[in-house]
Amino acid sequence: MAYPAVQSAGDTILEIDKLRKTHVSHSHGNKEQLTVIDEVSFGVKEGEFVTIIGPSGCGKSTLLNIVAGLEPYDSGDIVVRGHRIGAAGPDIVIVFQEDSLFPWLTVQGNVEFGLKEKGVSKAERKRIASEYIELVDLEHFADARIHQLSGGMKQRVAIARALAMNPRILLMDEPFGALDARTRQILQNEIQKIHEKTKKTILFVTHDVREAVSLGDRVIVFTHRPAHIKQQYIVDLPRPRDSEDPALIGIINSIMREIKEETSSVDGESQKERGRDRVELTA
Numbered sequence: 001m002a003y004p005a006v007q008s009a010g011d012t013i014l015e016i017d018k019l020r021k022t023h024v025s026h027s028h029g030n031k032e033q034l035t036v037i038d039e040v041s042f043g044v045k046e047g048e049f050v051t052i053i054g055p056s057g058c059g060k061s062t063l064l065n066i067v068a069g070l071e072p073y074d075s076g077d078i079v080v081r082g083h084r085i086g087a088a089g090p091d092i093v094i095v096f097q098e099d100s101l102f103p104w105l106t107v108q109g110n111v112e113f114g115l116k117e118k119g120v121s122k123a124e125r126k127r128i129a130s131e132y133i134e135l136v137d138l139e140h141f142a143d144a145r146i147h148q149l150s151g152g153m154k155q156r157v158a159i160a161r162a163l164a165m166n167p168r169i170l171l172m173d174e175p176f177g178a179l180d181a182r183t184r185q186i187l188q189n190e191i192q193k194i195h196e197k198t199k200k201t202i203l204f205v206t207h208d209v210r211e212a213v214s215l216g217d218r219v220i221v222f223t224h225r226p227a228h229i230k231q232q233y234i235v236d237l238p239r240p241r242d243s244e245d246p247a248l249i250g251i252i253n254s255i256m257r258e259i260k261e262e263t264s265s266v267d268g269e270s271q272k273e274r275g276r277d278r279v280e281l282t283a
């Protein structure tokens, strides 16, 4: 499919320009409109690891789904390498919190699945899948079934499956959100190593401030719904990052202050609602 060419600047791979999205839901015969994304604009550079943090329910998943081509949007532009995106394709792949791995396939079968769909030969599929299974340290589990794996291992498979498609952009929607703290930490280190090795462009959504700052080259802080950009931070710190680094802690504290400010400035909502929407403030 040919998309209309749009001018893009320098080495920016993804450009989101004045994006707006309103969900329409029908309840009790009434049509309700909920604006979740309000004129959001930002760019992502090739190879950059960008994290997005914002209160739960602000519109982060909606944004990622739109970029993945899974949901329509009302206005604005999403430009990938100078081309407006039209539909989901192998250029952009998304990893969810609890990924929909195929339980009837082995680890190898799951990682090969998309390649098979793309018409890649059997030998080539095997070679590519093995490479990514090794990258996520699951080479001893290539023939295992999904139900035999822990939550952390499943997310490793999901990451390998996404990378095997060689996407230009890897989207991750709270991929470690369902894992215990220890496993989460291990996978946070792992994704940094993977990013270093593959130089993939990653757009990673989280509601954990420490995770956002530990992983991102840049952190974008979203406001309460409807989401717009409150602040951006460049995290110019060496990797692997030291969790005790005062510079890292400084950025975490600054973002936590902003988010506190954000949650306390929400008008017209009950305390209960505010409590539910509060961002993870335990850094």
Ligand SMILES: Nc1ncnc2c1ncn2[C@@H]1O[C@H](COP(=O)(O)OP(=O)(O)O)[C@@H](O)[C@H]1O
Binding pocket: 023, 024, 025, 034, 036, 054, 055, 056, 057, 058, 059, 060, 061, 062, 063, 225
């Ligand atoms: N398909 C939909 N129809 C109506 N409302 C939706 C739909 N998807 C999400 N929402 C609402 O939009 C808001 C943003 O959702 P979401 O993007 O999932 O937030 P986040 O990922 O930041 O927690 C929430 O209030 C949610 O209930």
Ligand SMILES: [Mg+2]
Binding pocket: 060, 061, 062, 173
């Ligand atoms: Mg979400």
